[in-house]
Every structure is written in C-alpha cells, then in structure tokens.
Amino acid sequence: MLTVRRQHLLIAITASLLICGAASGQNITTRNGGFWLDYDPTWPLSARWTLDVVAATRVFDSKPFLWEARLQPTLTFSPRKWVDLTGGVWFVYLSAGDAGNFLETRPYAGVRFKLDIWRGVRLSNHFRVEDRIIRDLEAGETERRRRLRDKIQALIPINHRNLSGDDTWYALVNAELFWESNLIFEEGGARQKRYQAGVGWRKNSTWSFEFLYLLQRIRPNASTSFSVTNHIINVRIIQNFK
Numbered sequence: 043m044l045t046v047r048r049q050h051l052l053i054a055i056t057a058s059l060l061i062c063g064a065a066s067g068q069n070i071t072t073r074n075g076g077f078w079l080d081y082d083p084t085w086p087l088s089a090r091w092t093l094d095v096v097a098a099t100r101v102f103d104s105k106p107f108l109w110e111a112r113l114q115p116t117l118t119f120s121p122r123k124w125v126d127l128t129g130g131v132w133f134v135y136l137s138a139g140d141a142g143n144f145l146e147t148r149p150y151a152g153v154r155f156k157l158d159i160w161r162g163v164r165l166s167n168h169f170r171v172e173d174r175i176i177r178d179l180e181a182g183e184t185e186r187r188r189r190l191r192d193k194i195q196a197l198i199p200i201n202h203r204n205l206s207g208d209d210t211w212y213a214l215v216n217a218e219l220f221w222e223s224n225l226i227f228e229e230g231g232a233r234q235k236r237y238q239a240g241v242g243w244r245k246n247s248t249w250s251f252e253f254l255y256l257l258q259r260i261r262p263n264a265s266t267s268f269s270v271t272n273h274i275i276n277v278r279i280i281q282n283f284k
Contacts, residue, residue, distance in 0.1 A: 074104040076274035078256070083281045092118040102272065106139030126154040128170070143179045148172050162204040164197040193218035197242075210244040214252060235259040238276070252278040 078101075084094040093115065100110035116130035134146040152170035159165060174187040195216035202210045220234035240254030256274040 072104075072270045074102055074270070074272045076100065076102045076104075076272050078274055078276040080276070080278040081281070082278060083283065085283045090120045092120070094118070104272075106141050108139075109137045111135045124156050126156070128152040128154060128168070142181065145177045145179055147175045147177075162199040162202070164205060166193075166195045166197075168193045168195070188223040190221040191218060200241075205244065208244070208246045212242045212244070213240075214242055214254065215239045233261045240276070242278075247284070248282055250280040250282075252276075252280070254278070 078098065080096055080098040082094055082096045084092060086092055096112065096114040096116070098110075098112040098114065100108070100112065102108035112132065112134050114130065114132040116128055119127045121127065129151040130149070132146075132148040132150065134144075134148065136144040136146065138144065150170050150172040152168055154166055154168040156164065156166045169192045170190070172189040172191065174189055176185045176187070178184070193216055195214070197205055198213040198215075199205050200211040200213060204210075205212055216236075216238045218234075218236040218238075219232040220236070222233040236256060236258045238254050238256045240252060242250060242252040244250045254276040256272075256276050258272040258274060260270040260272070
C-alpha cells in the first residue's frame with residue numbers, strides 16, 4: 043500500500059506538472075492529438091557500459107497528418123553511480139503529406155545526473171546537445187540545426203519501497219525544455235516545452251511497461267509565442283537483456 047507521505051509527494055508532483063501544463067496552455071491557437079509507441083531493448087555491455095536501441099513510431103493527428111519512424115541507438119557510460127554519460131546517433135523518417143518527406147540524422151551527446159532520495163524516489167536531470175541534419179527527400183535540400191534539451195524526471199515507487207523489485211508499480215513525471223539554434227542566439231527562450239505524467243509497471247528484471255500522457259507546447263519560430271500544443275498518449279515497452 044502507498045504510505046501517506048508517499049501519497050502526498052505523488053499528489054504534489056503531479057499537481058505541479060498539471061499546473062505548469064495548464065498555465066502554458068493559455069493563448070493556444072492550434073491543438074493536435076498524437077500517439078507514440080516505443081520499444082526499448084537494452085543490453086549491458088559491461089559493468090559500466092549499456093546499449094539501448096529504441097524503435098519508435100510517432101503519429102500526429104494534425105494538418106498535415108504527420109507520421110514518424112525512429113531508430114535511436116544510444117550508448118551509456120556510468121563512471122559513477124550518480125552520473126551517466128550518453129551519446130548516439132538517431133535516425134528519424136518523417137512523412138508530412140503534401141509538405142514532403144524528410145530524413146533526419148541526429149548525433150547527440152549528454153550527461154545525466156541521478157539521485158535516489160527518500161523511500162526509493164529517484165530524481166534525474168538529463169542534459170543533451172543535438173546536431174540535427176534534416177534532408178528534404180523531395181527537394182533535395184539539407185538543413186542543419188543545433189538543439190539543446192534538458193529533462194528533469196522523478197520516478198516514484200508505489201507498491202514497494204524501491205524500483206528494482208518484481209511486480210513494481212511506479213509513477214513517472216517529467217518536464218523538458220528544448221532550445222533550437224535560432225532561439226539560442228536570437229531570443230534565448232525555449233522552443234518546446236514538454237510535460238509528461240503516467241504510470242509504469244516493472245514486471246520483472248526483463249520487462250517493464252509505461253503508460254504516459256504527454257503535453258507538448260511549440261513555438262513555430264523565434265518571433266512568435268507558444269501557439270501549438272500536442273496532447274499525446276505514449277506507450278513504452280522496455281526489455282532488458284542479461
């Protein structure tokens with residue numbers, strides 16, 4: 043059973059997330075729905091090295107209708123218990139109807155700080171630098187962008203005192219900011235804001251499942267406000283190989 047203190051912590055974090063999302067939802071001109079499905083197999087290469095290769099699809103009920111296929115290999119090196127160094131190259135294919143088809147190659151590097159606090163709650167902050175190389179497959183043109191992103195996350199065990207046991211349910215909440223290159227140098231403001239909340243189930247040491255709601259706000263360019271919002275259901279399947 044969930045302790046009273048843990049209930050209060052979960053309620054406070056979830057309420058903060060919803061308040062942020064509600065406040066950011068003002069003056070929205072465009073609303074879209076979406077569904078994301080992720081499969082994340084993970085292999086331990088050694089005591090400190092890990093490889094995961096996310097295969098994902100993204101669908102947006104927008105105008106034009108958007109569909110993405112992603113392959114996201116990532117290497118993680120853990121020199122200490124409290125820090126990970128991450129890097130990889132992501133490949134994204136985007137079909138945007140009449141707007142065209144695009145292929146993005148996205149090398150990135152990042153650092154993740156981790157902290158386990160009271161009663162198994164795990165906090166993390168993942169900062170990444172991305173180099174986005176976007177190829178218009180019909181026009182034959184290539185655009186290059188730089189992007190920074192910072193994600194703060196909390197994992198909260200519900201029916202156990204830690205996140206490592208079998209049949210463990212947990213809550214997941216996070217907030218993430220994105221800065222594109224034109225906003226980095228011209229305005230200094232974020233281009234995207236992403237808020238996520240949901241539950242996960244760690245069946246055993248091999249399989250975990252997450253069911254999440256995601257609110258995403260977007261500034262189309264540096265001179266406009268956050269005028270686009272996406273309401274997204276995200277299902278994640280995580281498989282850990284031994």
